[in-house]
Amino acid sequence: MNYQIELRHLLYFKVVAEELHFRRAAERLFIAQPGLSRQIKQLEDYYKTNLFIRDKRNVELTEAGVYLKKEVDLIFNQLSNVKDHIEKISEGKITSLKLGFIGSAVQAILPQLLVELKQKQPLIDITLNELSNEVQMEMIHKQELDFGFVRIENTPLGIQSVPILTEHFSLVVPKNRFPKAKGKVNLMDFTEEPFILFSKEYSNSYYELVMSIFDDHGFEPNVTLKTVNALSIFNLVSQGLGVAIVPTSLKKGYHTHVDFLELNHLPQRTTLSLVWNKKNRNPGIPMMLEIVNGLKGKS
Incomplete structure (x- = not known):
């Protein structure tokens, strides 16, 4: 049987896919569970494939269901954006x-x-x-x-x-602990120091770029702390818990008790x-x- 798929079919599918439970989904949608099951069956007939694996205890998405869930999320997010833009336009x-x-x-x-x-x-x-x-x-x-x-x-x-903006890196150290070098900062002077770095969750490619600095100097840093927040790094450094390597632009706008030793002689740049x-x-x-x-x- 051919069905005309409407937006409500996709909404029903979305809620079931989120709940993975037909009774809870029906309660969220304020419809009877048998009616919800019929709507999902119509959707599966339309796509000619099962979207859920069902037994008496569990409901799981099939591979096709996982794909449809991602696409349906995009559709409803776009509809929400359209509504938001129309409301803004109506307000001038x-x-x-x-x-x-x-x-x-x-x-x-x-x-x-x-x-x-x-x-x-x-x-x-x-x-x-x-x-x-x-x-x-x-x-x-x-x-x-x-x-x-x-x-x-x-x-x-x-x-x-x-x-x-493309810029070089700086070494962040506790205030007045290391005298500022007149020439280039030698990273080899800091091999025994614990390092505090942005974690891979901040950016995997950024993390690998920073680690390449240590590779070029031939030593593996003792990374004792990782975070995704710049202010956290500066506060930890100011407490003497380690030193850090960060983009040089971060020295602007933060009032923290640290010094920035620029590493502009290194080839690594971050954009x-x-x-x-x-x-x-x-x-x-x-x-x-x-x-x-x-x-x-x-x-």
């Missing part, structure tokens, strides 16, 4: 923008960008979320963020990227990039990119 606003960022973006470009955005569109709604690189990329893919400021080496297919999803049709995206390109031209 061009749109809303959800921005993800890592700490160093605050020192590099983000404040200037927000000033420019508000000058061009005073009523625009902007939501800021400080998130790790990996979480930002996941949310950009799902269009749960409109833009992200990240440090990653390669972007997945479908994700656009423009470089914002802060702006990323967004090519499929994202948020009307604020072109304006954002225009402002970013203008700010880059001034720098």
Whole structure:
């Protein structure tokens, strides 16, 4: 039998896939369980495959069900975005923008960008979320963020990227503990020191880039602490718990009891990039990119 699939079929599937329990899903949807089962059966007949593996105790997604769940999540997220944009437009606003960022973006470009955005569109709604690189990329893919400021080496297919700032690294040490060298900082002088680094959860490619610095010097660092937060690193260093290697731009904007010893003689560089999803049709995206390109031209 041929059925015409409607949005409610996908909604019912989404809730069952989240609950993996037909009774709880029916309660969430305020419908009878037999009716919900019929709707799911219609969906499975339409796709000519089972979406769930069911027995008396368990409900699991099939491989096809797992795929459909990802696509349905994107569909409903897009519908939510459309609703949000229409509400903003009806209020006289061009749109809303959800921005993800890592700490160093605050020192590099983000404040200037927000000033420019508000000058061009005073009523625009902007939501800021400080998130790790990996979480930002996941949310950009799902269009749960409109833009992200990240440090990653390669972007997945479908994700656009423009470089914002390429910079060298600095060694972060407790205030006045190590005399500032007149020449180049020799990292070999710190082989016995415990290191505090951004973890792989911050960005796997960034972590590997930092580790390549130690590889070039022929020693494996004693990494005693890892975090995804720059301020946490600085506070731990100031307490004498170790030293750290971070992007040099992070020395701006933080009032902490540490010294920055620049490592600009090293070949390693890290790039802060702006990323967004090519499929994202948020009307604020072109304006954002225009402002970013203008700010880059001034720098």
